[in-house]
Every structure is written in structure tokens, then in C-alpha cells.
Amino acid sequence: xxxxxxxxxxxxxxxxxxxxxxxxxxxxxxxxxxxxxxxxxxxxxxxxxxxxxxxxxxxxxxxxxxxxxxxxxxxxxxxxxxxxxxxxxxxxxxxxxxxxxxxxxxxxxxxxxxxxxxxxxxxxxxxxxxxxxxxxxxxxxxxxx
Numbered sequence: 001x002x003x004x005x006x007x008x009x010x011x012x013x014x015x016x017x018x019x020x021x022x023x024x025x026x027x028x029x030x031x032x033x034x035x036x037x038x039x040x041x042x043x044x045x046x047x048x049x050x051x052x053x054x055x056x057x058x059x060x061x062x063x064x065x066x067x068x069x070x071x072x073x074x075x076x077x078x079x080x081x082x083x084x085x086x087x088x089x090x091x092x093x094x095x096x097x098x099x100x101x102x103x104x105x106x107x108x109x110x111x112x113x114x115x116x117x118x119x120x121x122x123x124x125x126x127x128x129x130x131x132x133x134x135x136x137x138x139x140x141x142x143x144x145x
Contacts, residue, residue: 005032005033005034005096005097005145006022006023006024006095006096006097006098007022007023007024007029007032007061007063007094007095007096008020008021008022008023008024008094008095008098008099009021009023009081009092009093009094010092010093010094010095010102011081011084011090011091011092011093012090012091012092012093013089013090014089014090021077021080021081023063026065026077028065028066028067028068029063029064029065030064030065030066031062031063031064032061032062032063032096033061033062034059034060034061034096034145035059035060035061035062036057036058036059036134036137037057037058037059037060038054038056038057038058039054039055039056039057039058039133040052040053040054040055041053041055055133056133056134056135056136057133057134057135057136057137058129058130058133059103059129059130059134059145060108060127060128060129060130061094061096061105061127061128061129061130062125062126062127063126063127063128064123064124064125064126065078065123065124066115066121066122066123066124067115067121067122067123067124068115068120068121069120069121075122078124082107082110082124082126085106085107085110086107091104092104092105092106092107092128093105094128094130096145097144097145100144101144101145103130103131103132103145104130104131104132105128105129105130105131106128106129106131107126107127107128108127108128108129109125109126109127110124110125110126110127111124111125111126112124112125113125
């Protein structure tokens with residue numbers, strides 16, 4: 001069953017109206033991929049058996065951009081989103097299913113490098129981590145997250 005992730009960031013400032021950044025219309029948005037990492041505490045007992053406590057799944061979403069030429073609109077929007085991500089004055093939520101399920105996310109990593117090792121163009125790779133754990137993982141290929 002094929003599916004496509006439709007990423008939309010919703011930014012809610014402490015004061016003022018919320019705004020959204022829908023990446024579906026971005027020409028240079030190259031990857032939107034969630035990954036589900038189980039959060040497990042494992043402990044070896046006195047009899048050498050192993051016990052696990054399972055807490056849920058930590059979701060990380062890779063969102064990448066590649067700008068081969070300066071694109072004023074898209075590079076400005078991407079930069080604005082990254083500026084907001086490092087500010088404590090806003091809450092950022094992300095949906096990958098067109099607005100059905102929003103989850104609060106934090107910018108965990110960002111890398112900006114020259115595109116194909118040239119001096120024109122830039123590649124921006126970001127990783128967003130969901131603040132809260134999921135108790136269950138969505139079915140593979142379902143398109144939900």
C-alpha cells in the first residue's frame with residue numbers, strides 16, 4: 001500500500017497567532033521520513049536472566065532540503081523555521097498525515113553543507129524528535145504516524 005507523508009509544521013508563539021509551514025508545496029524538500037526507536041530499560045538479574053521495562057517508541061523525523069540555486073521564498077521559509085526551532089518563545093508541532101495528527105517536536109540536529117561539494121547550492125539536513133513517547137507504533141505502510 002503506497003503512501004506519501006505530507007509534512008506541516010505548526011508554530012505557536014507564546015503571544016500571537018499560530019502559523020503553519022506546509023512543506024507539500026516546497027520544490028526543494030527532498031526527504032520526510034519518520035523512524036521509531038523503542039525505548040527500553042534492560043537489566044540483568046542476579047540469576048543472569050534479563051528483564052526489560054518497555055516505555056514506548058521515540059519518534060524521530062528526518063526532514064531534508066536541497067537548494068541547488070538560491071530560491072528566495074523557500075530558503076527564507078526554511079531559515080525562518082530553523083530560527084523558530086532554536087527559540088524558547090514558540091512551540092512547534094509537526095504532522096506527516098496532512099493535519100490529522102500533530103505531535104510536539106524539538107529540533108535535535110541540523111547540518112548545513114555545500115550541495116555536491118560545490119560552492120553553489122546548499123543541503124540542509126534536520127532531525128526532529130517528538131517530545132512525548134508513543135505507546136504503539138503505527139502499522140507499516142499505513143501512512144499515519
